[in-house]
Amino acid sequence: MSCFIKKIAQQNPHEMYDNVFYGDNMMDSDKDSNSKIVLTGDRPTGPLHLGHFVGSLNNRLKLQESYQQYIMIADAQALTDNADDPSKVRKNILEVALDYLAVGIDPEKSTIFIQSMLPQLFELTAYYLNLVTWNRLKHNPTVKAEILQKGYGESVPAGFMVYPISQAADITAFKASLVPVGEDQLPMIEQTTEIVRKFNRTYNCDVLVEPEAITSSVTRLPGTDGRAKMSKSLNNAVFLSDPEDVVAEKIKKMYTDPNHIRVEDPGTVEGNPVFTYLDAFDTDKESLEAVKDHYRRGGLGDSKVKMRLLDVIQAFLTPIRKKREELSKDPDYVMDIIFKGTEKAFAVAEKTLTEVKEAMGINYHANNKVDLR
């Protein structure tokens, strides 16, 4: 395991809540310490899905119990590839906040805030831009993969190219040492670590804090079509807010083992998305193993396995859906949480920005007559 990654095991949602396993680089004493800060976030380009839950939301639920956690709605980052449609980003801020609250993010324990409302983040980005080479950016694996996926070719928006640097600003503004994210984000944390080291070395200080990524052992939930990743644009995601009948339809149509044609045929469990989902959400491991054996032997139809999955997913989503519906009736309450959180986050980012500028020797103020000689 790379030194900047911590894993939290998560076999199923229930065990996930109370059965957290910290990687070997985490001391026992750390669990009780409140000194560590967690920062994480999501781009508000659509509602959150099961992949978000498995990849990072469940870790955040756990982390909020022990640490000061900031959860950022990354609207400015979402604009780096949605500049033509800010209203889509704006609309999804509330959707994402509803998802957070519905799964159990507790505003008393976690601070939810809006990225674009913190100008300090953009100022930090401007200073960090000078500490990263263009070549390094071009080779960031996440950015490379996204450029391909979005089909930008040579026409990549400059803001999109540099978003890993703005992500470093997000993380360092809070001096976060823990960053729960999906596995696709690991190169971002690595790049942040490099910026932290470069900054502290260049300005001979220890103002910035090196982050560690926290990923889950079920690192990625495939799409319902069997593709590597759930995504809104591929229409292969089960959203936390999907109504019951939509979930049923999506699971009914799910991709399984293409060679499992007749019920009698032996089937493959490994890499079969239906079983990947069951592994992530089914709490009855013992009977799940029996189902897997039966499927491998042959004689168990896909529709039966899907029925089991549907039950498991509905049981998981029903309370989330209910809470989300309740909360969505009171948007003022949700906005109040976000704006209070943003106010708190603003003060923290401001303090770090001042320290950063002081470390760089550029903390001038027009009104207190700094001697510039």
Ligand code: TRP
């Ligand atoms: N890039 C992240 C994503 O797409 C969102 C994000 C923005 C983020 N800033 C962050 C995540 C800082 C963790 C820390 O999911």
